[in-house]
Amino acid sequence: MSYMSGRTERLLPARSVWTTSMVWWHAGFYAALACVSYFALFGDERHSGTPLVIGPLVLLGAAYPFLTRTRDLRTLRPTIYVALLVAVVVFLSFVYDGAGVLLFVAFPQVWMFTSSQRQGVAATAVLCVGVAVGQISRWGLAGTEVYGITAQLVTSFVASCMIGLWISKVIEQSEQRAELLAELEATRHELNNAEQARGALAERERMAREIHDTLAQGFTSIAMLSEAAQAQLRAQPEAPSGLVRSLTAISRTARENLAEARVLVASGVPSDVQGGDLLAALKRLPDTVHLDSVRLTMELPDSLPPLPSTQQVALLRTAQEALNNVRRHSGATAAEVLMDIPAGGPPLLRLTVSDNGQGFDVSADHQGFGLKSMAARLDEIGGRLQVTSAPGATRLVAVVPTEALGPGGTDTGPVTRGTDAPLPGAVT
Known part of the structure; x- marks a missing residue:
């Protein structure tokens, strides 16, 4: 009580x-x-x-x-x-x-x-x-009967009050102990969460040092070497113009990734979505992914609901990896990026990347396609990934909640490859 x-x-x-x-x-x-x-x-x-x-x-x-x-x-x-x-x-x-x-x-x-x-x-x-x-x-009102009844009920009154007050006190103390135990349990969970947060922060700092000492230095070297090669080629009138353009693209890509690495080291939030503009980052994909001969069309909404940075990063990375797969593996001539909000059901945001390439067997384990990393990234925020593929039609659909949730935070189920378990509002 x-x-x-x-x-x-x-x-x-x-x-x-x-x-x-x-x-x-x-x-x-x-x-x-x-x-x-x-x-x-x-x-x-x-x-x-x-x-x-x-x-x-x-x-x-x-x-x-x-x-x-x-x-x-x-x-x-x-x-x-x-x-x-x-x-x-x-x-x-x-x-x-x-x-x-x-x-x-x-x-x-x-x-x-x-x-x-x-x-x-x-x-x-x-x-x-x-x-x-x-x-x-x-x-009746005989003296002995009145005395006996009165004594009996006075005794009952005193006993009832004593027992009732005593039991109430015992129950009160028991409830107070139960509340104390609940508070201690909540404190233990808070301490455990704080310890996990400290561990995650320490791991993030370690990864930041590793990125700074390895990837950032590597990107710097690539950019400097490509720029030096460009300068040497420009000094030669007969140098192929296509080679100069390729070296320029290499230098630009290295510089972009160097900037990304530095931002990750500094803040942990990708520079593409700093400021919370996921749509702007998606619109820059044709310039950052370098699809070469693949014709890319994009259909994006005019605005998006407020999204936590984790959701924005997951969707952007999924789109980047999916388009890289199109360029490297599909042999496609056209690709499409579509983002929409499925009607009905829980608040979800859906990203669809499709191409007209040769397709692949979705039941096989394609380690180099990045599907596992995409699925893991989406699962961390309660999202879901579905991949369907056939010759001339490959489609990757990512659905995420529009609110910050932990792993499995929405009832969207596990990652699916194939068409047996369609996503809420998924394109079929």
């Missing part, structure tokens, strides 16, 4: 000691009702007032599941039930001697369904006084 200031209000949690044992409370309650009803109908004290006994019992049994099925004891329904319970037991004590059996369930239920200790004590007092008056009215 969670208590508010001064433990004046009570809320039953989903896994409270009360709620986890409610099946037995239900069974005991209806067993007590059945016992009283049986003796009222078939016992030695059968009389014309039997309907006055059975009617309130039926009313109480019918109201019980509707008025007590709530965790929040501050609502009106539990209060109504406690009032009805006290009224029924007190009324039956006026008309039936066996009504005292109901006290075995009435006392626990008063403490179970009142929203504060003060209300529990008050309801118990009303119950005891009412039952005492009812029994005295039935048995």
